[in-house]
Amino acid sequence: MFDVSIEDAIPPAFLYSFLALIVAYHVFAPLCSTVKQRSWILTTISSAAMSLSSLPLFFHYVSSWGDLRGMRSTFWTESTGRFFQAYLIADLLMGVVYYRSKINLLTGWIHHTIYTVIVGYTSHMGWSHLFTLCAVMEVPTFILAIASLNPRFRSDIIFALSFFATRIVLHVFLCASMVVSRHNVTNDSYGPGILMACIFPLHAFWFYGCLKGFVKRAKSAKPQPVKQGTVTASPSPSEFTSIRARSWTLPRRRGSLRQAVRAWDRLGLRTAAGRFGDVQRRLRASLPVAREQVYAYVGLEIPPSGEPQWTDAVMTESSASL
Incomplete structure (x- = not known):
């Protein structure tokens, strides 16, 4: 069947x-x-x-x-x-x-x-x-x-x-x-x-x-609008090195320098009439005492804003070291 x-x-x-x-x-x-x-x-x-x-x-x-x-x-x-x-x-x-x-x-x-x-x-x-x-x-x-x-x-x-x-x-x-x-x-x-x-x-x-x-x-691939003041182009290798020097080296050096200058001023006030006052006065006479002179001595300059900045010579040296 x-x-x-x-x-x-x-x-x-x-x-x-x-x-x-x-x-x-x-x-x-x-x-x-x-x-x-x-x-x-x-x-x-x-x-x-x-x-x-x-x-x-x-x-x-x-x-x-x-x-x-x-x-x-x-x-x-x-x-x-x-x-x-x-x-x-x-x-x-x-x-x-x-x-x-x-x-x-x-x-x-x-x-x-x-x-x-x-x-x-x-x-x-x-x-x-x-x-x-x-x-x-x-x-x-x-x-x-x-x-x-x-x-x-x-x-x-x-x-x-x-x-x-x-x-x-x-x-x-x-x-x-x-x-x-x-x-x-x-x-x-x-x-x-x-x-x-x-x-x-x-x-x-x-x-x-x-x-x-x-x-x-296609919409997701469009570049996002850039805020005013931001950098859109990629930095060159030399500029990137300079940026790294400013972002890592400068804060540490600035802070250490400020502390050293302040400690130096306090030390001078405390020991001016002390036991080693005469030696201190001789040592201070051989080094720049004013803060502006100290900044200039180590390669900093003070703009009108009052914030110390590295000079071109120091920046070149920092970039080369990195």
Whole structure:
């Protein structure tokens, strides 16, 4: 009564692809250091395989100016669809086990489930060649996936251009071709055209999010307004050395100098009439006594504001010492 073979229930292409993807994940997972990287392993493999598989049909479509009548479903296109089915299920299975936090509702469970049904439907209707042709839209997915594995390969411009070229422009042309050529391609069925039309809003929404990301990053990259009196240019090496000398050497020297001068004045007052007064007077006679003279002696000058500053000679010497 139920004469259904295993090959019909589980096509060999699906089974072999599923096992190969599971093995590939466990081979490459130890090479990834984060959960995010591990969650992109199967997507990278799948998007690369699907993009390459679609190229012959894509070149035929472009060279024939959008004519779908010369395409037919083959073992290759059927196997490509089953491989994609295997990826969708393997990604959910590995996600539940190893990277559950990266499997969200929309782009994970809903997206994978819907596309598993779509692949089965197109295979059953004999339209696997149309699905394989549409797999060229996996090119931006591969660009995003490889950048997630290694940030050095990230290029927002290339991703945005590839997304716009395949999932917006090409998507519109494919949808129109499937409707116009339905008499000779899909036996008058609007099914492929309706599927393409239903998927397009999701691609448009993703591209809108991509553009919003560009605008947000552009705004955050604008230089902040500079307050009046602040220096915007980076100092040269000599200026940087001078700044360091002023910020570290001057406060210590100024404080020590002030303390020494004050102590000297107090010492002179206390000991002027003392036992060593005569020696002190001789010593003070040989050194500058007034504060202005002391500052000038060690290389300081007192501006009208009253705050001592280093002269050019002292600053040059301090900069050279650093």
